[in-house]
Amino acid sequence: MALINDLRKGSRFALSRVLSQVENNTPAGLQALDELFPFTGKAHKIGITGPPGSGKSTLVNALTKQLRLHDREPRVAVIAVDPTSPFSGGAILGDRVRMLELQNDRGIFIRSMASRGALGGLSSQTEALSQVFDAAGFDFVLIETVGAGQSEVDIVNLAHTTIVVDVPGLGDDIQSIKAGILEIADILVVNKADRPGADQSRRYLKAMIEMGFRPLASSAGKHRMAPALQKDETETIGEQEALWLPPVLKTIASQFEGIEQLVTEILNHQHFLKSTGRWKQKETWTLREIVRKRIAGTLERDFFQQLPAEVFEAQMEALIARKVSPTTAVKNLLTYNQKSSKPQLSE
Ligand SMILES: Nc1nc2c(ncn2[C@@H]2O[C@H](COP(=O)(O)OP(=O)(O)OP(=O)(O)O)[C@@H](O)[C@H]2O)c(=O)[nH]1
Numbered sequence: 275m276a277l278i279n280d281l282r283k284g285s286r287f288a289l290s291r292v293l294s295q296v297e298n299n300t301p302a303g304l305q306a307l308d309e310l311f312p313f314t315g316k317a318h319k320i321g322i323t324g325p326p327g328s329g330k331s332t333l334v335n336a337l338t339k340q341l342r343l344h345d346r347e348p349r350v351a352v353i354a355v356d357p358t359s360p361f362s363g364g365a366i367l368g369d370r371v372r373m374l375e376l377q378n379d380r381g382i383f384i385r386s387m388a389s390r391g392a393l394g395g396l397s398s399q400t401e402a403l404s405q406v407f408d409a410a411g412f413d414f415v416l417i418e419t420v421g422a423g424q425s426e427v428d429i430v431n432l433a434h435t436t437i438v439v440d441v442p443g444l445g446d447d448i449q450s451i452k453a454g455i456l457e458i459a460d461i462l463v464v465n466k467a468d469r470p471g472a473d474q475s476r477r478y479l480k481a482m483i484e485m486g487f488r489p490l491a492s493s494a495g496k497h498r499m500a501p502a503l504q505k506d507e508t509e510t511i512g513e514q515e516a517l518w519l520p521p522v523l524k525t526i527a528s529q530f531e532g533i534e535q536l537v538t539e540i541l542n543h544q545h546f547l548k549s550t551g552r553w554k555q556k557e558t559w560t561l562r563e564i565v566r567k568r569i570a571g572t573l574e575r576d577f578f579q580q581l582p583a584e585v586f587e588a589q590m591e592a593l594i595a596r597k598v599s600p601t602t603a604v605k606n607l608l609t610y611n612q613k614s615s616k617p618q619l620s621e
């Protein structure tokens with residue numbers, strides 16, 4: 275495909291065309307993903323999550339600039355997952371304006387994605403877009419999302435490094451950021467450190483992290499990785515080296531303070547992942563997940579395409595009337611499809 279060649283040569287026009295095709299799940303988009311796949315696997319994917327308004331976009335903006343200052347001038351892509359419709363609010367408009375200034379730099383590419391209307395699930399869309407950036411030769415892909423639900427956790431799961439952003443004064447209790455969110459953090463940031471209570475928040479988060487690690491340090495460290503990543507870990511690397519204690523940093527993103535240290539920690543984490551073999555394990559896990567989800571999705575779609583609607587409705591009615599149990603209904607529907615898909619024997 276000519277578009278793919280242009281994208282690989284660095285055409286921004288080709289890149290945004292392919293991103294749109296992929297985001298809209300068109301056949302051309304799927305074909306593009308296939309053709310690009312051999313060129314993926316190099317980019318460092320970084321998820322940035324945290325409560326609404328904590329300064330994620332400002333931080334991403336500062337981080338992008340700081341990464342570009344590195345000697346090797348890495349190329350940086352940003353995927354911003356809008357929490358709401360792109361037309362609804364001033365905050366998002368503000369993001370756009372702030373990010374526009376970055377667009378003048380050819381080494382930066384910013385893509386907003388509306389979370390509403392994402393076909394095939396937000397996390398798989400994000401994964402697909404980051405693959406396109408990866409193949410286009412971007413060294414870093416930053417993914418901003420609001421830390422509010424399962425889909426956001428899924429998104430950060432695909433990242434190599436997850437940055438959780440908190441702000442002072444949201445209360446010294448676990449509700450400020452959810453426990454589950456704290457658990458996925460590789461780096462914690464207390465942003466808006468110009469506000470009172472920043473040191474308190476930092477100490478609190480540090481304590482939370484250390485508490486989580488101390489009693490069962492090695493298993494807590496492992497727990498932070500998905501099950502497939504744990505296999506053989508102890509054989510290949512020592513327990514001590516395998517442990518990453520998430521640092522807690524203070525930043526004032528709007529004044530570009532603490533950003534250099536954040537970049538240092540990101541690079542430290544990258545080094546940690548690569549030197550312990552976790553980088554590769556993570557890639558393996560992500561790819562397995564992609565295939566697993568694709569299989570589940572394909573089977574489900576085929577199943578319902580084959581099943582006449584009235585057969586399904588009849589089972590649902592029986593279910594609601596408590597004449598069959600869900601288990602029986604599922605069994606009946608599966609059997610129906612299996613029978614109807616048997617090739618007809620000729621007499
Ligand atoms: N005082 C102060 N304000 C900040 C800082 N960082 C960001 N802000 C401001 O906080 C507001 C929200 O910042 P955003 O970057 O849009 O926050 P966000 O987390 O991306 O917000 P959503 O995407 O809507 O969840 C903006 O007005 C920023 O200028 C900071 O370090 N200190």
Ligand SMILES: [Mg+2]
Nearest residue numbers: 330331369418
């Ligand atoms: Mg934002």
